[in-house]
Amino acid sequence: xxGVTQTPKFQVLKTGQSMTLQCAQDMNHNSMxxxxxxxxxGLRLIYYSASEGTTDKGEVPNGYNVSRLNKREFSLRLExxxxxxTSVYFCASSEVDRGVAGYTFGSxxxxxxx
Amino acid sequence: DAKTTQPPSMDCAEGRAANLPCxxxxxxxNEYVYWYRQIHSQGPQYIIHGLKNNETNEMASLIxxxxxxxxxxxxxxxxxxDTAVYYCxxxxxxSASKIIFGSxxxxxxxx
Numbered sequence: 001x002x003g004v005t006q007t008p009k010f011q012v013l014k015t016g017q018s019m020t021l022q023c024a025q026d027m028n029h030n031s032m033x034x035x036x037x038x039x040x041x042g043l044r045l046i047y048y049s050a051s052e053g054t055t056d057k058g059e060v061p062n063g064y065n066v067s068r069l070n071k072r073e074f075s076l077r078l079e080x081x082x083x084x085x086t087s088v089y090f091c092a093s094s095e096v097d098r099g100v101a102g103y104t105f106g107s108x109x110x111x112x113x114x
Numbered sequence: 115d116a117k118t119t120q121p122p123s124m125d126c127a128e129g130r131a132a133n134l135p136c137x138x139x140x141x142x143x144n145e146y147v148y149w150y151r152q153i154h155s156q157g158p159q160y161i162i163h164g165l166k167n168n169e170t171n172e173m174a175s176l177i178x179x180x181x182x183x184x185x186x187x188x189x190x191x192x193x194x195x196d197t198a199v200y201y202c203x204x205x206x207x208x209s210a211s212k213i214i215f216g217s218x219x220x221x222x223x224x225x
Binding site for chain 2: 004090102103105107
């Protein structure tokens, strides 16, 4: 029972490089989310996908793109990484229909941009 | 989504009840109160949620005032493993309603 799986767990990028953070959930949830957490701060929503085929901007979408590949997978892409994007990135999923309205979070991707 | 106000930090003796307050004076009628916690640098963990009635599960109890403008999360017998940042969040119940995190309360449990 894996829940939400994020890859990679750690990554170091040079300024200007691109990369894609992967997220997959095995709970058949409709909604998925990407958050970032800077040191000593709370989580901030980057993008979310309420259902397969839809995506919407959150609080801090600039510099990111997302793809809801299918119901299970929601990826986050940094096209040209900047030091300000150094952060811990969390993916989450949620489902309401079965009465479970809470989010399940992955263990995070720790990204450093140098 | 309504905003919430929490004290930045609290401490509690091990074995005692930890009572974490949250103000959400602008909550609307269809918004729920959720509590999450984040232990060290792990992903946040769902604890409990409620609309207007008090709720209890295996982890905690949630007390919501009658006017719904504030709530209290109660950890009945705090242990060292309960040391974490606790987030109080209000949001609608639909799956499209996103969670916006505030700064939370850093709870420290004293041995």
